[in-house]
Amino acid sequence: MFYHVKELQYNAKPTQPDPVYAKKLQEVLGGQFGEISVMIQYLFQGWNCRAEGKYRDMLLDIGTEEIAHVEMLATMIAQLLDGAPAHDQEQAAKDPVIEAVLGGMNPQHAIVSGLGAQPNDSMGYPWNARYTISSGNLLADFRANLNAESQGRLQVVRLYEATTDPGVRDMLSFLIARDTMHQNQWMAAIEELEQTQGVIVPSTFNQEYEKQEVSYSFMNYSQGEESSQGRWAKGPSFDGQSNFEYIQNPKAMGQKPELNPAPPYIHGTPP
Amino acid sequence: MFYHVKELQYNAKPTQPDPVYAKKLQEVLGGQFGEISVMIQYLFQGWNCRAEGKYRDMLLDIGTEEIAHVEMLATMIAQLLDGAPAHDQEQAAKDPVIEAVLGGMNPQHAIVSGLGAQPNDSMGYPWNARYTISSGNLLADFRANLNAESQGRLQVVRLYEATTDPGVRDMLSFLIARDTMHQNQWMAAIEELEQTQGVIVPSTFNQEYEKQEVSYSFMNYSQGEESSQGRWAKGPSFDGQSNFEYIQNPKAMGQKPELNPAPPYIHGTPP
Amino acid sequence: MFYHVKELQYNAKPTQPDPVYAKKLQEVLGGQFGEISVMIQYLFQGWNCRAEGKYRDMLLDIGTEEIAHVEMLATMIAQLLDGAPAHDQEQAAKDPVIEAVLGGMNPQHAIVSGLGAQPNDSMGYPWNARYTISSGNLLADFRANLNAESQGRLQVVRLYEATTDPGVRDMLSFLIARDTMHQNQWMAAIEELEQTQGVIVPSTFNQEYEKQEVSYSFMNYSQGEESSQGRWAKGPSFDGQSNFEYIQNPKAMGQKPELNPAPPYIHGTPP
Amino acid sequence: MFYHVKELQYNAKPTQPDPVYAKKLQEVLGGQFGEISVMIQYLFQGWNCRAEGKYRDMLLDIGTEEIAHVEMLATMIAQLLDGAPAHDQEQAAKDPVIEAVLGGMNPQHAIVSGLGAQPNDSMGYPWNARYTISSGNLLADFRANLNAESQGRLQVVRLYEATTDPGVRDMLSFLIARDTMHQNQWMAAIEELEQTQGVIVPSTFNQEYEKQEVSYSFMNYSQGEESSQGRWAKGPSFDGQSNFEYIQNPKAMGQKPELNPAPPYIHGTPP
Amino acid sequence: MFYHVKELQYNAKPTQPDPVYAKKLQEVLGGQFGEISVMIQYLFQGWNCRAEGKYRDMLLDIGTEEIAHVEMLATMIAQLLDGAPAHDQEQAAKDPVIEAVLGGMNPQHAIVSGLGAQPNDSMGYPWNARYTISSGNLLADFRANLNAESQGRLQVVRLYEATTDPGVRDMLSFLIARDTMHQNQWMAAIEELEQTQGVIVPSTFNQEYEKQEVSYSFMNYSQGEESSQGRWAKGPSFDGQSNFEYIQNPKAMGQKPELNPAPPYIHGTPP
Amino acid sequence: MFYHVKELQYNAKPTQPDPVYAKKLQEVLGGQFGEISVMIQYLFQGWNCRAEGKYRDMLLDIGTEEIAHVEMLATMIAQLLDGAPAHDQEQAAKDPVIEAVLGGMNPQHAIVSGLGAQPNDSMGYPWNARYTISSGNLLADFRANLNAESQGRLQVVRLYEATTDPGVRDMLSFLIARDTMHQNQWMAAIEELEQTQGVIVPSTFNQEYEKQEVSYSFMNYSQGEESSQGRWAKGPSFDGQSNFEYIQNPKAMGQKPELNPAPPYIHGTPP
Ligand SMILES: [Ca+2]
Ligand SMILES: [Ca+2]
Ligand SMILES: [Ca+2]
Ligand SMILES: [Ca+2]
Numbered sequence A, B, C, D, E, F: 001m002f003y004h005v006k007e008l009q010y011n012a013k014p015t016q017p018d019p020v021y022a023k024k025l026q027e028v029l030g031g032q033f034g035e036i037s038v039m040i041q042y043l044f045q046g047w048n049c050r051a052e053g054k055y056r057d058m059l060l061d062i063g064t065e066e067i068a069h070v071e072m073l074a075t076m077i078a079q080l081l082d083g084a085p086a087h088d089q090e091q092a093a094k095d096p097v098i099e100a101v102l103g104g105m106n107p108q109h110a111i112v113s114g115l116g117a118q119p120n121d122s123m124g125y126p127w128n129a130r131y132t133i134s135s136g137n138l139l140a141d142f143r144a145n146l147n148a149e150s151q152g153r154l155q156v157v158r159l160y161e162a163t164t165d166p167g168v169r170d171m172l173s174f175l176i177a178r179d180t181m182h183q184n185q186w187m188a189a190i191e192e193l194e195q196t197q198g199v200i201v202p203s204t205f206n207q208e209y210e211k212q213e214v215s216y217s218f219m220n221y222s223q224g225e226e227s228s229q230g231r232w233a234k235g236p237s238f239d240g241q242s243n244f245e246y247i248q249n250p251k252a253m254g255q256k257p258e259l260n261p262a263p264p265y266i267h268g269t270p271p
């Protein structure tokens, strides 16, 4: 169960309105790696957690924090939309500033949400639950989380570069710092799990049942061998079981497929 | 530019048809972490690559291999659908085997694709490009790739457990082995990049501009302190810059938001 | 079955083209509360209607009218797109008027639909059937309809404010008037049903089976008690069964969840 | 900012697993009128609220409660999935109980989420943000909320009818009671706003600018006049401004549209 | 503007309920090539039509007919759902007939639409407007229409094979016949346009500006030359301008791409 | 299985960056009729092909070529994004050129993909697999393919008109030429199949089972008889079986639907 306090986790106050920037900022609210994504992802990982209690607690700690980040961004966007111009195109064409604003605004910010934030990304595409990752295997999921915090911090940094408003930058500096922590956190959690379970997900599958001839081969399918220069092409494998091998000319090992004709009730093309 | 050979990368031949399993197998063809996802993801990362040539080559090597995995799964699914029953419900209710098959089939496999594979997941939800990750920052993207291969191998292993057909298991044993390699590969590539760039993405953002007071703090937002027992709550941070700190009672640091009234042309509720 | 007459239900003729406004106007054609939504919603409610005949007839009356509204908007948008400029960006940058138009246009209006209307919203997001509400319970659905006409009229009014074109405003004044009627209509239909069935949907569920201790309690989960000042926090409940009660400090009444470990074939994280 | 306590708002403990019911129960977790919808809707309405403070507080009170409902449902679904069978189709066809379970399960509950809940509906369709309604006009939005609680209670009642498990029914009896309160609550809030602002949304649009000839006319577009028997077709209108009028043979009032030819660079069909 | 009559265009009356078949039949109501698709497609092509009047009239004739097909299918589905069982899984496992029905039903038909039709396909995926094609070039669009009627008739025929209910088959025999007409119709309309405009869309682009060296070459990118045996690989081209040529070993004609490094504010991987 | 060569199929090199055009060009990469659509469509048609070997080979030839087109467009878009401006709105408003660029850019090209191409269309809507058509009936599918190449060539031609950059036009001239070939190719393949199978899809359905009274009737549902002037309304039908007939006043042939009341556990409105 949850409780809410009125104060924001950190300041979210722009120095002045900027409806064009509001549109861009939606990306880290409702985009693939926005705050709604990590909020839903961490909460579901926590609620579904069948592992040791400290993981569930930790996931719910951070999932609950993420709701506060959604709140900060929604609050900031609503304020950036303050006083968004509503004039028509004819007038806009006469005043370059209004025109710049009108051309770059998300029209739904006026028509649909009445100068409020939306759970959408910067192109107006709605957040959807297929962004969420919760597999029941925590090592897999913590790698998803490390990626989410990496993409997320990258996007917030790009948005930091795209404004000079001190109030906006102040809030972003907080979100960037939390993403620093969260990248550190998932690396720590991953290391803990890798030490007990090994690095290959899932560790519980008996490797004898996989086709081990190709478990450590790098296959060169794009003409040119620059790829042989990477760590992935030589030296011991990261699971400590073997050595990487570079296959210069990978060959097909399977059949040339031929399908049976379809039964008559399918009305396909006769063979 | 691409060339195709008729032979599959590896065998994809079921011992007998199984239309219910065909429905499930769609998950690793057209699901969030299916082969279409990694194919499009690696190819776009390669085509968009602005870094050293070996990364582009490596991404196109593996992206090209993934098209062959899509091909194997599509071929397998088409064969699993061979001779799918078409009788009606009344007859089915009399024969438990037919009924079991009809109840578990994806009806579109008959009506729409005429016993062919679809670029959809196991619930019939279409693959979509919001699954794709390509940010221009390779460390971020390789973490996405490591996650994709972790989720992917986990799903294929679960599907391996759900069948006893030797032909299907033979093909899956190949895909599982390649996922072992690909997890190893992305770990290797990540290590290489982390050694030159540091572990926090993006490494090029001046950390002075982030709110460093909260860059290494674990915040306990879910009542109960089991989470203090993890590596993420104590000891040196993974970027080597500081130490983790556990905040037992995190406090709000921001304002209590109050928004301005909307302008009249928005026709919102008057304040 | 349906018949069509060539004349529009009302005038749809702009005074002059305005491709930027055409993009915005798409919202009330193909958005969540656009005319396609109410058309499909009322028609399906009518076709699915298992209640008294007058409801079916009324739903098909209004559903059929809504097709005419879709037609008016599509016609208006096509005319607003007349002569949309096709010059390239370099030229546009020299001429502020062209630039304003190009920057604000929906590029698909030229590339995809060839200066025609689309069944999409103002962000180019396609109309989809998850907007449709048809539950088989008319009181529930008429509340959905009253909401749809409220959101719809609000959006049309905002679009009225965003143009000065007399032809466009003439058409919008008609749509606004119809939405006035339709809000009145659904209020009338709701009152009729509430009088015979009671106000809580569904009225046919035996209230003894619900947890009546919490059926009339307002729970204060956000710190601060301004919410106690509303009608929802005191006085008789609207179903006439009880009185509202304000719970200042709502407490958890449920268990602290602990899940069983997953079976081995799931390959989750071991407990 | 938010805090979490480990205990659930109310019990969520099934008497025994039932993976088929788990699939159905997803509807009220991640469907159009599931708990995620109301949670996001009320929170965004609260964060975007530019009206009197008691509305913001009330919206955040209830939005915060809804997160707890999402938590209860996720917890229940995970437990219903306990020990879901993983056998293959051949074995299933021999054992009707296993077969019934396998045929009715959502395959992603095993393959993707590892026996965990998902933010999807009962057909596996992901929750998406286009379900969210937040317009900045509270009367409009409270009507949306009343509808959401009406559809939601109806769906939960239908799910109550579809199980006999006492543990599941206990939890549903709580959710049904809260929906009773929430329907009452939105009716109260609506009445409050209607008394000060009038019943037509938005009340701030000058009705002189609408086409008043058609503001109170019911138009009979579906042959047959059963619809004349409803309250919507006669008597005073609900806004107190006029009387309903029944138009037996509504006539077209607009032009017969003819569009201009497209410019050559559009390459449409020549006129 | 539109008028509705109560009678259906043709009978839609099943001999008995069949909720499992109702799920399948949704495909041709709300699927990619269902009746909603052609209804919206033909109406938008008509409303957007800038060509000769007979095309607009014809498109609106057929678009209006398609609304009646949607109506027939919705009516049929609602009747197929009559008396759908609501028992729980435990009881179902004891009675194979109920079990067969429950396992194969769409759960939303009970929970969400209350035994009513939905604007979704047979997997419960909502109809969406990206299925619609309306380009402003009628030759292109009529080819889309011919395809739609071909896919549509194929799907209805497959559904005809999947039932033995005489009432259902009667209705399908009507829809199949109309699809026969509509395939004939679009072939006729296509021939008419091809005779005046040529067969290549768009005919108005000056062919001198295309890279004519490759305008008639079939390129063999999949090893094996069976494809040389088709009409597409030899003989005069269908536009009468040249002859098909078979390129056995197509070579790359373009550059080896190398991208510039990203600017610093993008924070990509340094080159 | 597939191999990749580094060289592009044809040149993809703009004369100078143009981020606004990059946004538009996304349409033919990731839109409904973009290169990803035909790539996935032809590959799946080939992999699912149960007909004569030459069709499978041909489909894989052209499907493989389309991957190269995706590659060319992605490469072009990345270069068009070179040096995209990142300044903020305030600065932009002072410099009309920067403003024009910023207003017309897709913000995700900077924030999400770091100046890389995306598998999305020009409105940022993600490519999705419901665009794919593969039915198992080749005549139906080749009609889909002819339409795809018609819509595709039309869109590329419109994009050709919207730029003056010689490098971009050079690449487009190649894609337009290939679309000329591909339209020719599908017409050739269609003719081949029509000659052996007849023109109505599916040819294998016994026409006696369709309602032949309406198999050749054009029905005039939109007032006005301009539609009688088309080839579709008179003369022999295209399948050579009958003559077109024009029905001036089409009448309803079906029942007036009345649905049974819903069972009590559905909690619909009582009749
Ligand atoms: Ca290589
Ligand atoms: Ca804690
Ligand atoms: Ca409060
Ligand atoms: Ca009527």
Ligand SMILES: [Ca+2]
Residues within 6 Å of the ligand: E220, E221, E222, E223, E224, E225, E226, E227, F057, F058, F061
């Ligand atoms: Ca070949």
Ligand SMILES: [Ca+2]
Residues within 6 Å of the ligand: E057, E058, E061, F220, F221, F222, F223, F224, F225, F226, F227
């Ligand atoms: Ca006509």
